[in-house]
Amino acid sequence: MYSKIVILNFPAKVTxxxxxxxxxxxxxxxxxILNARISNKKEGYMVLEISSGSKTAFNKGVKFLKDQGVSVSSPEHQIYKDEEICTHCGACTAVCPTDALYIKRPEMxxxxxKQKCSVCELCVVTCPTRAMGLFSEVSQKVA
Ligand code: SF4
Ligand code: SF4
Incomplete structure (x- = not known):
């Protein structure tokens, strides 16, 4: 089973x-659907975990969305963790809905x-040291 998390940005005309x-x-x-919202300008944002029997089928689905005007990108480069300032307090692991943040034991x-991150941003607002952040640009190409 092929599985990947993608971010979809819908222009207002297709929401x-x-x-x-x-x-x-x-x-x-x-x-x-891991996350979804709509802006006051009616543009849509959705984070999906897509599963398929093959990468070919996944790519066809992504091409279909792009042909409709939907921007499709990978979330991998959206959220970052600054290892220099993380104190490993664990607060982010309590709010992360996808277990993208977890405590490795016994090292604690x-x-x-990143592969599991749905870009919900809960860790960004929770982290007391601001070690979790959001990249403003998505650079990873999908399909
Ligand atoms: S909440 Fe911030 S400082 Fe604490 S473990 Fe998570 S990333 Fe590190
Ligand atoms: S944005 Fe943070 S809390 Fe949300 S899924 Fe990604 S790592 Fe977890």
Whole structure:
């Protein structure tokens, strides 16, 4: 099973279309919505975990979204953990919904697994030392 978390940015003109549902109907992809919101300008933002039987099917689904005008990017470069200022207090692990932040035992180190991050930003607002942050630009290409 191929699985990947992606960030979708919908321009206002397509936010009312049920494009994500088409991923299942047209490409047999499974998806789990990890985060979603809509701006006051009606632009949509969604973080999806997409699973499929093959990377080819995943790529076809991503191409379909892009053809509809949806921006598709990887969340890997959106959230960062500054190891210089992290005190390993563990506060972020209590709020992380995807277990992207976890405590490695017996070292008691807080580890950040970017592959599991849904970019919900809960750790950013929780971290007392501001070790967790958000990159403003997404540089990773998807499909
Ligand atoms: S809350 Fe901040 S300082 Fe504490 S473990 Fe998480 S990243 Fe490190
Ligand atoms: S943004 Fe932070 S809290 Fe949210 S999934 Fe990623 S690591 Fe976890």
């Amino acid at each position: 009312q279309k049920a494009l994500v549902c088409q991923l299942t109907k047209k490409f047999d992809l499974l998806f789990n 180190e807080v580890i950040f697994d």
